[in-house]
Amino acid sequence: MANRRRWDSELAAVCESARVSGTPVAVVLVDLDQFKQVNDQYGHAGGDEALRQVARLLRDRVRGDDLAARLGGDELALLLPGAGFERAHGVAEDVRLTATGLQLAGFPGMRLTLSLGVAVANGEQSVPQWLMSDADEQLYRAKATRNAVSAGAVHSGAGRGTAAVTAD
Template sequence: MRAADVDSAEVRRHVAGRARTSGLAAGSVAAVGYPGWAVLDAALEPAAAGRLLAVRAVGTALIWALLLVLWRRPVGRRYPGALVFALLAVVQVTTAWMLTEVRHLEFYLLGLSLALHASGLLLVVRPRWTVRLVLCTWAAFLVAVPLDPTPVPARLVVAVVVFLAITSLVVLVAHWHRWQLALREFVARRRLEAEQQRTQELLVRLERLSHEDPLTGLANRRRWDTALATRCSGAREAGTPVAVVLIDLDHFKQVNDRFGHAAGDAALQAVAQLLRSRVRGGDLVARLGGDELALLLPGAELVDAVRLAERVRAEAHALWPAGFSGPGISLSLGVAAAVGDGADPRALLASADAQLYRAKASRDAVSAARSVLA
């Protein structure tokens, strides 16, 4: 696993979010369990119950304050690890002091170990926070023992040291391995998601390319045939008109011979852009092959299609594609329209093709005829 994967901003955000969530859960347990332990204080250590209760009251107030900050304040989202550490450190420092005040040591050692186990085995924080909590626990105990006015028996000190040493080792090793596994899982999941995203983008691109002409970005013949059949079917059902305009660039072979194929491609792209800029949202512009382009105009009457064809023909004169010595492209356009039951895709396309043939006889012209009507 690369360092870049571990230290990425995305990993840090992920860890911060999970650290806050797990910290709220652990903090909520501590906020209830820590003061609730006072019941055991009263039952097991009646002589020291008053002092223990006072310490627990202070500790409980600090725990609730830190829990509230973790829950409600923006700092809780930015520094969840530090806040959870501070919350558990309150438990450890006060419990370490209690060890010097009680006779039933085993119950308070259990309380001391719970926070360590919570940090090492449950919290989603970086291992350094468990290391700090372990050091805090040891420091609190080593400070509390000398400050106790009543000498603590050596056997009790040894028992606590052995217990804390074993617990510290277990939680540190467990947290390190758990952290590494969590990182590997997260990085592997993100890589998988990224790969799935790339695959999805590739599929979308392939789908688009299967319906798109790569040179002009227009619809290709496959998409044209599908759209023409669909629009004609809709026109027959609704009794509405549909029009087709076929367009050829005049003298296209001579353009390629004179200016080069790059200039011919530029001419096709310029005309394609002109057509795209002049059609409506529901219209379709396609390249059927070579220099033949086409418009599919659902809902358009013949007069509307002819008006559009004339406008395109006139505006093509002003085009100046790259590689040309000057402006001017001439187009031949064949227009056909049908209404209702007359909207047969093959017949409509054949009619437009016949009109295109007539227009090409004189070049730079528009020829039109209405096909079979309902």
């Protein structure tokens, strides 16, 4: 997976391109629900395996121009250039649903769920700080119920886009 440095560089470049071309860009932030409890119950080896499985899942869901990254600790993300609201929300929901069925070798009974925050911007709204801030806000909403996706469109100024929250 890409690291934080590559993420920041790619996000800046993709946003610049989106501002010039007027195309959409989406950011999906991914949180492993109750990750501390996973580490407490299964040890750091269990936590590491959970991260590896989720990282593999994210890499399997990206297209050629997309980017899966580990931003730090258990903070993971997807960058989806050209993805509008429907595709970004669909990818996030697919990741969420697939994660619930992951079987972690050597850790029977471990059940993973994810909370995902999605932000989508178009054209001039494609500013890295706005995308990351809005994706983080959506992630916070998803974490309120856990095992959920919350998504919205980026807007400059005070207003925010429509949010959609889905959960099992």
